[in-house]
Amino acid sequence: MTAFIEISKQSKSNMAPIAFAAFLGLLIIYVAGHSQSDILHNAAHDVRHATGFPCH
Amino acid sequence: MFSRILVSGLFAGVLGGFIAGVLQWLFVQPVLLHSELYETGILKHFGALTNSAQPDLDRIQPIRDILSILFSMIIYIGYAILLISAMTIHKLKSNTIISFHQGIIWGISGYIIVHFAPAISLPPEVPGVAAADLQSRQIWWFITTFFSAAGIWLIAFNSKKLPLVIGCILILAPHIFGAPEPSSFAGPAPTEIGALFASRALGIGLISWAVLGGLSAIFLHKETMRATN
Known part of the structure; x- marks a missing residue:
């Protein structure tokens, strides 16, 4: 039982950095793939079309 | 944990994104350039007009091509970080190692999530279609x-x-x-180009994601071994 509680405590404390990393990944995809800033849109234009992101 | 995901995501994303960028340049970009001739009105479709299906294309545009490969790498870094985050959750829960071949299956699942599933109702759009x-x-x-x-x-x-x-x-x-x-169809690009673009984008996406999944598993394993040694 103690061992089980230890493991579940450990995996809970591990979840925060994973969630933060996933958020960062999502942010990269949003900025590079979806942001409508003119410079970003023009630079990433061809990739956005090829990856199937809604582009313009 | 955080840096492990980030570092392995960076390596897998740079490598996978570079491969994806080159494949896109080889197979997707010519269709996109062809479509832009219609989008910009250089070529016109519809009615009695007929055009060559193989027009001269400005295939090599260094700045544009380099930017495309660079952004492909950035987007694939984002993909890889998300994929490796999911792999890490699974590893914590099951306490198993994800092999290279299992990584490919993870990659194909990622492809279904971000590329194939949205494309079922919102197909990859070539420039010059109504949306x-x-x-x-x-x-x-x-x-x-x-x-x-x-x-x-x-x-x-x-x-x-x-x-x-x-x-x-x-x-x-x-x-x-x-x-x-769209409320109406007014896109100037021929349907043949639109169809080829969608299938090329989806096909190259599948290959790239399979590669990304395999690479993610390898780099995650390497980083885990390095951190625990």
Whole structure:
């Protein structure tokens, strides 16, 4: 039982950095793939079309 | 943990994104350039007009091509970080190592989530086709991606019936609701170009994601070994 509680405590404390990393990944995809800033849109234009992101 | 995901995501994303960028340049870019001739009005379609299906294309445009490969790498870094985050959650829960071949399956699942599932109702658009309002398509794209991710996770890691049914419903729901559609068709690009573009984009996406999944598993394993030694 103690061992089980230890493991579940450990995996809970591990979840925060994973969630933060996933958020960062999502942010990269949003900025590079979806942001409508003119410079970003023009630079990433061809990739956005090829990856199937809604582009313009 | 955080740096392990970030470092392995960076390596897998740079390598996978470079391969994806080169494949896109080889197979997707010519179709896109061809379509832009119609988008900009250099070539015109419809009616009695006929055009060569193999026009001269400005194939090599150094700045544009380098930027495309660079952004392909950035986007694939984002993909890789998300994929490795999911792999890490699974590793923590099951305490198993994800092999290179299992990584490929993870990659194909990622492809279904961010590329194939949204494309079922919102196909990859070639420049010069009619489309609905951009913001509503982006919102629909993100919702579909989240629903598909949750659905695939439920199906992949459950053997009970209820989670499987809920998983299927989550994957289908955005398509039953429907993607934003244009009110009228006014796109100047020929249908042949649009169809080839969509199938090329989806095909290259599948190959690139399979590579990304395998690489993610390798780099995650390497980083884990390095951190624990």
